[in-house]
Amino acid sequence: xxxxxxxxxxxxxxxxxxxxxxxxxxxxxxxxxxxxxxxxxxxxxxxxxxxxxxxxxxxxxxxxxxxxxxxxxxxxxxxxxxxxxxxxxxxxxxxxxxxxxxxxxxxxxxxxxxxxxxxxxxxxxxxxxxxxxxxxxxxxxxxxxxxxxxxxxxxxxxxxxxxxxxxxxxxxxxxxxxxxxxxxxxxxxxxxxxxxxxxxxxxxxxxxxxxxxxxxxxxxxxxxxxxxxxxxxxxxxxxxxxxxxxxxxxxxxxxxxxxxxxxxxxxxxxxxxxxxxxxxxxxxxxxxxxxxxxxxxxxxxxxxxxxxxxxxxxxxxxxxxxxxxxxxxxxxxxxxxxxxxxxxxxxxxxxxxxxxxx
Amino acid sequence: xxxxxxxxxxxxxxxxxxxxxxxxxxxxxxxxxxxxxxxxxxxxxxxxxxxxxxxxxxxxxxxxxxxxxxxxxxxxxxxxxxxxxxxxxxxxxxxxxxxxxxxxxxxxxxxxxxxxxxxxxxxxxxxxxxxxxxxxxxxxxxxxxxxxxxxxxxxxxxxxxxxxxxxxxxxxxxxxxxxxxxxxxxxxxxxxxxxxxxxxxxxxxxxxxxxxxxxxxxxxxxxxxxxxxxxxxxxxxxxxxxxxxxxxxxxxxxxxxxxxxxxxxxxxxxxxxxxxxxxxxxxxxxxxx
Ligand SMILES: Nc1ncnc2c1ncn2[C@@H]1O[C@H](COP(=O)(O)OP(=O)(O)OP(=O)(O)O)[C@@H](O)[C@H]1O
Ligand SMILES: Nc1ncnc2c1ncn2[C@@H]1O[C@H](COP(=O)(O)OP(=O)(O)OP(=O)(O)O)[C@@H](O)[C@H]1O
Ligand SMILES: [Mg+2]
Ligand SMILES: [Mg+2]
Numbered sequence: 330x331x332x333x334x335x336x337x338x339x340x341x342x343x344x345x346x347x348x349x350x351x352x353x354x355x356x357x358x359x360x361x362x363x364x365x366x367x368x369x370x371x372x373x374x375x376x377x378x379x380x381x382x383x384x385x386x387x388x389x390x391x392x393x394x395x396x397x398x399x400x401x402x403x404x405x406x407x408x409x410x411x412x413x414x415x416x417x418x419x420x421x422x423x424x425x426x427x428x429x430x431x432x433x434x435x436x437x438x439x440x441x442x443x444x445x446x447x448x449x450x451x452x453x454x455x456x457x458x459x460x461x462x463x464x465x466x467x468x469x470x471x472x473x474x475x476x477x478x479x480x481x482x483x484x485x486x487x488x489x490x491x492x493x494x495x496x497x498x499x500x501x502x503x504x505x506x507x508x509x510x511x512x513x514x515x516x517x518x519x520x521x522x523x524x525x526x527x528x529x530x531x532x533x534x535x536x537x538x539x540x541x542x543x544x545x546x547x548x549x550x551x552x553x554x555x556x557x558x559x560x561x562x563x564x565x566x567x568x569x570x571x572x573x574x575x576x577x578x579x580x581x582x583x584x585x586x587x588x589x590x591x592x593x594x595x596x597x598x599x600x601x602x603x604x605x606x607x608x609x610x611x612x613x614x615x616x617x618x619x620x621x622x623x624x625x626x627x628x629x630x631x632x633x634x635x636x637x638x639x640x641x642x643x644x645x646x647x648x649x650x651x652x653x654x655x656x657x658x659x660x661x662x663x664x665x666x667x668x669x670x671x672x673x674x675x676x677x678x679x680x681x682x683x684x685x686x687x
Numbered sequence: 688x689x690x691x692x693x694x695x696x697x698x699x700x701x702x703x704x705x706x707x708x709x710x711x712x713x714x715x716x717x718x719x720x721x722x723x724x725x726x727x728x729x730x731x732x733x734x735x736x737x738x739x740x741x742x743x744x745x746x747x748x749x750x751x752x753x754x755x756x757x758x759x760x761x762x763x764x765x766x767x768x769x770x771x772x773x774x775x776x777x778x779x780x781x782x783x784x785x786x787x788x789x790x791x792x793x794x795x796x797x798x799x800x801x802x803x804x805x806x807x808x809x810x811x812x813x814x815x816x817x818x819x820x821x822x823x824x825x826x827x828x829x830x831x832x833x834x835x836x837x838x839x840x841x842x843x844x845x846x847x848x849x850x851x852x853x854x855x856x857x858x859x860x861x862x863x864x865x866x867x868x869x870x871x872x873x874x875x876x877x878x879x880x881x882x883x884x885x886x887x888x889x890x891x892x893x894x895x896x897x898x899x900x901x902x903x904x905x906x907x908x909x910x911x912x913x914x915x916x917x918x919x920x921x922x923x924x925x926x927x928x929x930x931x932x933x934x935x936x937x938x939x940x941x942x943x944x945x946x947x948x949x950x951x952x953x954x955x956x957x958x959x960x961x962x963x964x965x966x967x968x969x970x971x972x973x974x975x976x
Contacts, residue, residue, distance in 0.1 A: 532849050640963050
């Protein structure tokens with residue numbers, strides 16, 4: 330296990346379920362690394378407006394040097410534009426411009442490139458890979474799109490490429506069955522009924538629309554598969570690490586345990602779990618109740634809150650013990666304010682640094 | 688009596704699941720037979736309420752209250768079985784590797800299957816759903832938008848055949864405010880509120896309905912400002928810091944509430960509750976939703 334979250338690391342992927350603080354923590358760690366002299370790029374997804382302003386990336390998709398910085402190293406940031414990244418990929422993957430236009434015009438493509446679950450994960454990795462390939466940075470930190478479960482991020486691109494490896498496009502190549510395409514393939518496989526079922530469920534027009542879509546994208550197959558392999562190689566490289574940001578509740582902590590096991594099975598390295606917003610920053614659990622002259626209601630609320638956080642503390646400790654074999658656990662307090670300027674991010678990064686050296 | 692369908696959505700981590708459970712519990716306590724539905728293929732309530740298995744078929748978890756977990760694939764599977772009526776054939780279909788890959792990725796198909804199932808009661812389509820109310824612990828913002836846009840996208844892409852027909856009848860139910868209610872859960876914080884305002888606008892635009900806002904985790908403090916300020920003088924004590932924190936929070940909260948009022952017609956407030964027991968928490972929220 331490395332000492333620091335970014336020791337011997339070129340790529341750091343920040344995963345976690347929706348709303349736990351991925352974007353904020355990713356930016357703070359980027360600052361930490363820049364302070365230590367690294368040339369860092371943080372790739373963010375949908376940052377809050379003020380955070381985007383702070384990073385100098387509001388209204389642009391270009392990689393930008395973060396303004397107002399005075400670090401030993403250098404900090405760059407960018408917002409991932411999913412639609413543009415997807416379109417760029419298609420443009421490169423499709424050999425003829427005629428084909429590109431046809432794809433862009435397809436109504437299913439429009440849905441796929443922006444709406445579909447999985448496509449944002451795909452474009453995030455695509456953007457990460459192209460920055461990684463450029464070899465311009467010591468460290469790239471990738472923020473990830475909001476998912477229900479941390480693991481969804483890694484499953485999504487595989488779902489997309491499964492479509493090609495399973496050869497769906499082949500099915501649609503010849504809908505009339507003249508060249509023993511769609512039907513021929515099915516009959517060969519002895520699964521004529523499967524098609525019938527699909528038609529019963531969806532109707533023949535739907536099948537035609539899809540056929541058109543798959544025919545158009547079939548030419549990506551090679552490029553997409555190659556890309557999937559390259560990206561996968563980058564993700565399991567010894568210099569790539571993952572960290573999980575999670576919030577409190579028993580269900581979430583269980584998910585974190587499960588996630589850490591699964592991610593290891595996949596061959597990825599996860600060695601840090603960040604429990605974010607555990608206590609309000611002012612709260613010191615070690616201090617006992619002072620039994621002061623304070624007003625009854627205030628004192629009551631205070632002790633209620635304190636005992637609540639004390640119980641949570643006990644749960645955290647259990648979690649830390651369970652996880653200690655697999656990953657280090659850092660606890661970050663809730664700063665109880667908006668973290669959108671460099672000072673706020675630096676404050677958070679200092680807290681992360683302190684936790685690391687505990 | 689018409690079946691009610693409640694959709695609970697909002698930014699990740701704001702309290703959708705807890706609010707959905709409280710709403711379901713409340714309706715069940717009013718004597719309605721309620722189904723609480725989770726979407727996806729992993730159950731949150733299983734660990735939260737420490738239940739055994741949670742699956743596609745509803746299971747009772749309290750008097751008048753059942754829980755089910757629906758994914759796009761499981762909904763589609765049921766739909767297929769209902770239409771083809773031959774289980775072995777449906778199995779053949781879903782066990783086919785190409786079909787599985789396809790179902791998981793086909794634009795809008797999983798979303799449409801889920802909405803088809805959720806609205807099957809009022810549409811009287813598919814296996815009977817004997818519930819007076821269905822409460823859906825739905826997807827977070829981005830995916831929820833994709834969910835409600837799916838039937839329109841599908842109806843436009845495919846005008847003929849069962850997909851188009853189903854899509855149109857689903858849209859009718861989603862737009863009927865006597866049946867479908869939309870609850871956006873948010874926090875008195877800038878980012879979640881901004882997201883809720885955008886989400887409310889998207890839902891209105893797509894379905895011409897009026898979602899309501901649930902402002903969750905509001906600090907409920909019965910202590911006067913004077914008392915807080917007096918205590919703050921003692922800034923080295925923990926209680927002094929606590930008083931300062933409360934005051935700052937109350938200020939921020941008041942400002943956020945004002946902002947929310949400008950953006951939403953109907954707002955319910957749910958307090959932050961210091962309770963770790965899952966049912967304890969949900970029961971305390973029941974009166975507020
Ligand atoms: N330690 C902290 N103390 C106080 N506020 C925090 C902390 N961490 C995050 N926040 C706040 O929580 C909110 C959500 O954080 P953020 O946007 O980083 O989450 P996310 O995981 O990226 O969300 P999404 O999944 O929607 O992208 C923001 O308003 C952020 O300022
Ligand atoms: N009013 C409240 N008072 C105290 N704790 C609450 C309240 N509402 C929710 N919580 C707690 O906040 C956490 C997040 O709630 P919940 O899991 O319901 O959010 P969610 O929006 O469903 O999250 P996800 O997007 O991950 O599904 C949980 O630990 C829950 O117990
Ligand atoms: Mg984010
Ligand atoms: Mg939830």
